[in-house]
Amino acid sequence: MTTSTPAQVPDGAEATATAPGTASPAPTPEIRKGLAGVVVDTTAVSKVNPDTNSLLYRGYPVQELAARKSFEEVAYLLWHGELPTPEQLAAQTAVERENRALPGEVRNAILELPTSCHPMDVCRTAVSVMGAHDPSAEDSSPEAEHAKALRLWAMMPAVVALDQRRRRGQQIVDPDEDLGYAENFLHMTFGEVPDACVVRAFEVSMVLYAEHSFNASTFTARVITSTLSDLHSAVTGAIGALKGPLHGGANEAVMATFAEIGTADRAAAWLDEALAGKRRIMGFGHRVYKSGDSRVPTMKKTLDDLVAHLGTDEATALDELYDALEAAMTERKGILPNLDYPTGPAYHLMGFDTPTFTPLFVAARVVGWTAHVVEQRAANALIRPLSQYVGQAQRTVP
Numbered sequence: 001m002t003t004s005t006p007a008q009v010p011d012g013a014e015a016t017a018t019a020p021g022t023a024s025p026a027p028t029p030e031i032r033k034g035l036a037g038v039v040v041d042t043t044a045v046s047k048v049n050p051d052t053n054s055l056l057y058r059g060y061p062v063q064e065l066a067a068r069k070s071f072e073e074v075a076y077l078l079w080h081g082e083l084p085t086p087e088q089l090a091a092q093t094a095v096e097r098e099n100r101a102l103p104g105e106v107r108n109a110i111l112e113l114p115t116s117c118h119p120m121d122v123c124r125t126a127v128s129v130m131g132a133h134d135p136s137a138e139d140s141s142p143e144a145e146h147a148k149a150l151r152l153w154a155m156m157p158a159v160v161a162l163d164q165r166r167r168r169g170q171q172i173v174d175p176d177e178d179l180g181y182a183e184n185f186l187h188m189t190f191g192e193v194p195d196a197c198v199v200r201a202f203e204v205s206m207v208l209y210a211e212h213s214f215n216a217s218t219f220t221a222r223v224i225t226s227t228l229s230d231l232h233s234a235v236t237g238a239i240g241a242l243k244g245p246l247h248g249g250a251n252e253a254v255m256a257t258f259a260e261i262g263t264a265d266r267a268a269a270w271l272d273e274a275l276a277g278k279r280r281i282m283g284f285g286h287r288v289y290k291s292g293d294s295r296v297p298t299m300k301k302t303l304d305d306l307v308a309h310l311g312t313d314e315a316t317a318l319d320e321l322y323d324a325l326e327a328a329m330t331e332r333k334g335i336l337p338n339l340d341y342p343t344g345p346a347y348h349l350m351g352f353d354t355p356t357f358t359p360l361f362v363a364a365r366v367v368g369w370t371a372h373v374v375e376q377r378a379a380n381a382l383i384r385p386l387s388q389y390v391g392q393a394q395r396t397v398p
């Protein structure tokens with residue numbers, strides 16, 4: 001059996017490896033685990049700037065968009081590069097409202113899934129079924145891609161609402177064409193439109209979640225698109241990437257953490273034990289932002305407004321727990337909250353079930369993913385990095 005150490009060269013780079021008969025070792029390639037710090041392509045969709053703690057959607061600060069624009073306007077901006085004129089918005093709104101109801105095949109596919117599966121599995125399956133039935137699934141012209149993105153975005157609230165309601169044993173609520181996106185989403189989920197403060201908080205969260213450059217799920221969508229696969233496949237894969245607790249799944253995990261801690265006075269002791277056990281504290285830390293997530297101040301203010309508006313003991317206690325854990329984590333580790341930290345309790349106070357939180361992220365991020373699908377396709381190169389082989393050296397089959 002051969003026991004020699006394999007050559008330390010990336011696959012595809014054999015030509016530069018040690019030449020036969022020479023002793024000089026091949027240079028060890030630099031590996032950036034998790035592609036940390038690696039710039040893999042350009043984008044004009046959004047700019048994340050950790051130095052200034054800022055996030056721009058097509059050049060506009062996200063905080064200003066959240067304060068002054070509807071989610072529908074922000075979706076148009078991300079897809080088309082400019083804010084819509086009233087006519088452009090009206091045309092988009094008409095299509096969105098026409099496509100809110102789920103086609104029978106999507107609704108049936110959801111209803112056949114067991115309620116024991118995670119709601120993210122339902123989202124992933126629903127988008128896959130939408131793709132299988134979409135008449136222009138294989139048309140990748142920019143016009144067809146935008147039309148598919150718009151239909152997909154229009155249908156996602158019905159997927160999320162239907163799934164939460166069926167798990168609660170409630171009747172399905174049909175969409176209401178007279179309501180805006182956020183109001184209709186809440187109407188389909190809860191059977192009524194909550195008051196304006198709750199609707200506003202929900203809409204702000206959708207705007208903040210809509211896009212964030214080359215995060216793991218968007219990169220997944222771009223990798224899938226780079227093979228010239230279709231838009232629904234890219235979004236289906238992106239949903240799989242978002243499900244994980246190191247990414248979108250953290251908003252759900254934050255509520256699990258709060259439930260485990262219980263009350264604010266226990267936060268510091270709980271954290272010490274969790275850190276001693278080498279646990280990851282969900283909702284804290286970020287690959288790009290190291291001194292705070294640009295979106296957190298806006299969402300925390302929105303959460304505080306919601307808490308004040310609701311005025312319940314539960315809401316106040318949850319906000320106190322939020323502050324206590326953040327203070328302890330900042331003091332112990334200097335690691336700050338990411339957007340999933342304030343959205344978790346905000347969605348809880350709006351009345352969503354905890355497993356529904358990450359699907360809400362999907363409903364918003366579908367805009368960013370599809371904007372990136374179009375951008376990737378417009379200047380495509382197959383995404384296929386190299387790896388450094390560290391397994392067995394070549395050997396003979398016995």
Ligand SMILES: CC(=O)SCCNC(=O)CCNC(=O)[C@H](O)C(C)(C)COP(=O)(O)OP(=O)(O)OC[C@H]1O[C@@H](n2cnc3c(N)ncnc32)[C@H](O)[C@@H]1OP(=O)(O)O
Nearest residue numbers: 245246247248250279280281282283284285286287338340
């Ligand atoms: C919308 C979003 O998707 S935002 C991200 C949502 N995800 C979470 O909230 C999950 C919790 N957070 C994390 O796991 C991480 O902060 C990540 C994965 C988001 C980013 O992490 P990375 O940039 O890859 O940093 P990395 O995982 O290498 O951590 C660096 C150090 O900080 C520590 N650290 C980072 N985040 C956390 C955390 N949340 N809890 C405890 N320790 C943490 C790590 O243990 C590591 O410490 P070490 O150097 O002593 O080993």
Ligand SMILES: O=C([O-])CC(=O)C(=O)O
Nearest residue numbers: 211212214215216287288
């Ligand atoms: O950018 C990231 O890595 C994760 C994130 O905050 C997001 O996708 O919104």
